[in-house]
Amino acid sequence: MATNMDRDAIRDAYEDVRSNLTDTEWVVFKFESSEIVVAAKGSGFEDFRQQFLDDERAFGYIRIQMGDEMSKRCKFLFLTWIGCDVGVMQRAKMSTDKSIMKEVISNFAAELTAECEADMDLNYFMEVLQKAQGANYGTGIRNEEN
Template sequence: MNIDTPEILAAYASIRSETSPENWLLLSYASPNSDTLTLTATGTGGIEDLKTHLLDDQAQYAYIRVEYANDSESTRVKFALVIWIGENTRVMRKAKVGFQSGEVKKVLRHYSVQINAGDKGDLVEGDVVVRCRKAGGADYNGGRG
C-alpha cells in the first residue's frame, strides 16, 4: 500500500497551507479488490461539501482543515482525519481498514481529532468544531462549543 504519491502529498500540503482555498481531501480505493488508495477529490466547501463525496459502499479517508472562531478577535485552525466506512462496505474491506488506516496516518499525520464515521450524520460541522476545540486545550469560548 503506497499512498505517499506526489499527487496525495501535494493535496495534503495544500490542505495544510494557510493560503490555499482547499480545505479537504478524500482518498478512495482504486477498485473494490484493490488496496491502492488514490486521491478522489479535494474541495473548498468544508465538511458539507466533503459529505457529498462519501459513498455508502466504500471505505474512504478524508483530511479536513477546520477553522473556527476562538474568541471575538482570533480564529484557530485544526485538522481532522475521517475514517469513513459506509454502511454497505464489503466485509473484507471493513476488516482491512484497521491496518490500512495506520498506513494512511503515516502520511496524513498531523491532525487533532480522528472521526470514525459510517453515517453522514456523524459528520456535523458544529460537532467537529466542538471536538477540535476540546482537543485544542484552552477554551476561550466559555464552554459554549
C-alpha cells in the same frame, strides 16, 4: 492483496489543505482497486460531506477554522469513512490501511471514524476539535458592533 498509494500525490494534497496560500479546505482519498488515490479536493463542508458514499471506504482530511473573538486558528481533522454497506472483510482491512495513510497524514488535532451521513456534522466536528484543543474561552464570533 496489499494496499498501495502514490505517496507524492497524497502528500501534495495534504500540504494543499494545510497551506494558508490556497482555498483548499479538504481532501478525500478513496480506493481504486488496491490503491489509495486522491479522489477530490475542495472547499466548503457541504461539498466535503457529499464525497462519502454508503458502499465506500475512504479517508478525509479537513481544515476547520476555530477560535474566539480575539484569535482565529485552523485545526485539522482526519476522518476514516467506512460506509454502512461496506463488507466485513473490507471493514477489517481499514485499520491496516489507516496506518498506511497516517505515515503521510500525520498532523491533525483530532481523528474520527464515520459510517453514515448523520456522522458528517460540522458542529460535531467542531465540538471534537474544541475538546482536543483544551480551554475554550470564547464563542468564535467577533462582535462587530463594539
